[in-house]
Amino acid sequence: MPPVKQRAATVTENGVTFGLADVPKPGPGQILVKVVAAAQNPTDWKTLGRALKAGNYGGIVGNDFAGVVEELGIDVPKGVNVGQRVAGFIRGVLGPNGSFSEYLVADAERVIVPIPESWPYEDAAQLGVAPLTALQCLHQSLQLPSPFDASSGPQRDILIWGGASSVGQYAIQFAKLNGFRVLTTASPKNFDLVKGLGADEVFDYRDENVAENVRSATGNALDIAIDTISEGGTTQQVPAAIGDKGGKVAIILPYESPRQDVKVVFSGAYTLLDRVRLPRFFCPSRSSWYIDLLSKILSTGNIKPNPVLIQPNGIAGVKDGLQYMVEGKVSGQKITYRIADTPQI
Structure with missing residues (x-):
């Protein structure tokens, strides 16, 4: 007892x-x-x-x-x-x-x-807030298929801003399972860490030209990103890295997009516990789907x-x-x- x-x-x-x-x-x-x-x-x-x-x-x-x-x-x-x-x-x-x-x-x-x-x-x-938020960003906000349902096709770029953050580390690994070419940002001391998780290209987030460097590396065609910081300068930098045709950014704290052609979509792990209403954002839950998916991904033995x-x-x-x-x-x-x-x- x-x-x-x-x-x-x-x-x-x-x-x-x-x-x-x-x-x-x-x-x-x-x-x-x-x-x-x-x-x-x-x-x-x-x-x-x-x-x-x-x-x-x-x-x-x-x-x-x-x-x-x-x-x-x-x-x-x-x-x-x-x-x-x-x-x-x-x-x-x-x-x-x-x-x-x-x-x-x-x-x-x-x-x-x-x-x-x-x-x-x-x-x-x-195995709580961080990996489940990463899955929400990919599959709720960006509406990507499960890695077990994804069909093979041309490799697509995704930017994960803040790759050394807890959410970022899981997002890199999950995106690689989906077959993406992953670009991420980190401080130089964490470059080896994020590369070890599967990141294909890493940029110093302190570089004042980082958004332009990402646009150049993606041929100005990047259309999806995850902002694992979602405050401070990232609210401007991540949308700025999206190509000229626009796109979508998954965010973990609410903010308004500075570009009309870039949509920001909020995901938060608390919505898996209950419905959560935030100013201008409302997120329904699909808790069992994310729990089951995380368990299946972990069973592959490929997640660090x-x-x-x-x-x-x-x-x-x-x-x-x-x-x-x-x-x-x-x-x-x-x-x-x-x-x-x-x-x-």
Whole structure:
């Protein structure tokens, strides 16, 4: 039986505080997961910031997780069993259920990905927001077929801006499965990383002529791209890299296109948990399709996880891990917390 109380990183007036919280109970269609490792995403600190601004305290931080099914709620789909290794994501911060904790509850059908046998929990903890967002960008926003349904034909170019980001690393690999010639941007120190994932051409995103260089490399004919940053200068640079005939850009944060002939389409992993309305954007969910596709892709054995950066002290180190990301120090790595590294209270 799980305990009544657990160690967790919670939202308080002082930001993130390591302390005790109640262990959640699984409802209909839900499972209780004993968390082994949890991975960090930019959405963690951004959602935290909004909660602090609104004075919403008490929620548990964290989205991505990997662990073991501890308990089943009623009406859980067949095939999900106690003791099973699972990964996925939930929506942390907003309530008493987050991944930076010892236990969490998750929807068994919408967010659970069976962990490949060759993946340790530290790698599997990232099988949530990033890979599912990458799949949404390709197959929801850009409306590309599944790599298992794609018919052979002339190789097509795609630009993935921010190839060393967590979403970018998965997007490169998934696009290669679809047969694309992948162009990406990164800092020079991460060129080898993205080339090792399959990128065909890499450009320094700090180069003031980067958009023109991409246009030149694609014969001014590029018509699809993924903007894995979607803020700051990328809102101008990525549409600028599209050729003269126009095209479409998948974005992960809402913004308006600076070009009438370039359409931007928002995708967000939270829409796989529920319908999400944002200003001028509305995204329906197809959660089971993306979960099934990710599981099938992982079963090929050809996907590499983001390089993992283990944060010391488990979930007691979440405050420092978030600050490290806020300061822009994360580059080409996935901050990950081992629950077993957490000190006792």
